[in-house]
Amino acid sequence: MSNATFTLSLDCEGMWGMADNFHKFKNDINSTLLNSAYDFLINLLSKNQVHCTAAFVTAFGTNRDELLTFNNILNELHKLCPAWYSSIINEIYRNNTDGILQPELLRLFELDNHEIGWHGTTHIPANLSNSNIDLLELELFKNLTISKKYKIESIVFPRNIIPENLNIYKKFGFSNYRGCLHSNIFYNLNQFSTNPYKLDLQEMRFLYKESLYEINSGHFLNWPSNLRSLVPINITVEKWKQTINYAIEHSLNVHMWFHPHNLITAPQMQISFSNIINYVGEKIKSGELKSKKFGELVRSQLNQ
Numbered sequence: 001m002s003n004a005t006f007t008l009s010l011d012c013e014g015m016w017g018m019a020d021n022f023h024k025f026k027n028d029i030n031s032t033l034l035n036s037a038y039d040f041l042i043n044l045l046s047k048n049q050v051h052c053t054a055a056f057v058t059a060f061g062t063n064r065d066e067l068l069t070f071n072n073i074l075n076e077l078h079k080l081c082p083a084w085y086s087s088i089i090n091e092i093y094r095n096n097t098d099g100i101l102q103p104e105l106l107r108l109f110e111l112d113n114h115e116i117g118w119h120g121t122t123h124i125p126a127n128l129s130n131s132n133i134d135l136l137e138l139e140l141f142k143n144l145t146i147s148k149k150y151k152i153e154s155i156v157f158p159r160n161i162i163p164e165n166l167n168i169y170k171k172f173g174f175s176n177y178r179g180c181l182h183s184n185i186f187y188n189l190n191q192f193s194t195n196p197y198k199l200d201l202q203e204m205r206f207l208y209k210e211s212l213y214e215i216n217s218g219h220f221l222n223w224p225s226n227l228r229s230l231v232p233i234n235i236t237v238e239k240w241k242q243t244i245n246y247a248i249e250h251s252l253n254v255h256m257w258f259h260p261h262n263l264i265t266a267p268q269m270q271i272s273f274s275n276i277i278n279y280v281g282e283k284i285k286s287g288e289l290k291s292k293k294f295g296e297l298v299r300s301q302l303n304q
C-alpha cells in the first residue's frame with residue numbers, strides 16, 4: 001500500500017502581495033473577483049476531500065475596525081518602510097478596502113477544516129524588512145484575533161524569501177515553514193514536458209533548521225500568464241498526473257502551491273487546477289493517496 005501524500009498550500013493575500021506596486025495591479029483584483037475565485041477553489045477541494053494549508057496574510061483576514069485599533073503599530077511600520085506601506089495603509093485609512101481586507105474568505109477555509117497558516121502579517125518580504133519591522137509584524141500578529149482563535153503553526157514566507165534568523169518565529173509558536181525552490185531556465189523549460197517533477201529530490205524533506213521544520217518547497221502550479229501562457233494547459237495537467245502516479249508508486253509527497261488570485265489573472269488555470277484536483281480526488285477515494293496539511297506532515301514525520 002502506498003504512503004503517498006498530496007499537499008496543497010495557498011498564498012492568500014489579496015492586494016497585500018503587491019503592496020509595493022499597488023496602483024499597477026489594483027484594477028486587476030477586487031473583492032468580487034476574489035470571492036468568486038475562492039468559492040470556486042473551496043468547492044472543488046470539498047468535492048474531492050482535499051484539505052489544504054491556506055497561508056493568510058493576517059491583515060487580509062482581519063476587519064478594518066480591528067486593524068485600526070492597532071494604528072500605532074501600522075504608523076510605526078509605515079515610517080520604517082514607506083515603499084511597502086504607503087499606498088495600502090492610505091487606502092485603509094480612506095476606507096477603500098476592496099481586495100485588501102476580506103476576513104470572510106478566511107472563514108471559508110476554517111469551516112471546511114483546512115489549516116490556516118501565516119503568510120506574514122502585512123506580507124512585507126524579508127529583503128525589505130529588518131529586525132525592527134519583523135518584531136512589529138509579529139507584535140501585530142499576536143494582538144489580532146486570528147492568532148488567538150486559530151493555532152497557527154505553519155509559515156509561507158512572503159515572496160518565498162526565507163529570513164536569516166528563524167529563531168524568533170519559534171518563539172511566536174510557529175513549527176514549520178515552506179522551503180523555497182529557486183527556479184532557473186532549466187526548471188522553466190521543464191514546464192513544457194510531461195515528465196514528472198523529480199520528487200526523489202524533494203522526498204519528505206523536513207529539515208530541522210534553527211528549530212523550525214522546513215517542508216519541501218513543492219512546485220508552483222503553472223500560472224498561464226505572459227511567457228508562461230506558452231505552456232499548453234494539457235501539458236501542465238499531464239505533468240501533474242504523472243507526478244501523482246510517480247509519487248504513488250514510490251510513496252512520496254506531492255506538494256503544489258499557488259496564489260488563489262492567479263485564478264483571476266489567468267482564468268485558464270481554473271481548467272488545469274480542476275482537472276488535477278479531480279484526479280487527486282479519485283486517488284484519495286481509491287485509497288492510493290492521502291491529503292496532508294503542513295501541520296500533519298510535521299506530526300507524521302515526528303511519529304515515524
Ligand SMILES: [Zn+2]
Pocket residue numbers: 011013017119123158159
Ligand atoms: Zn505572497
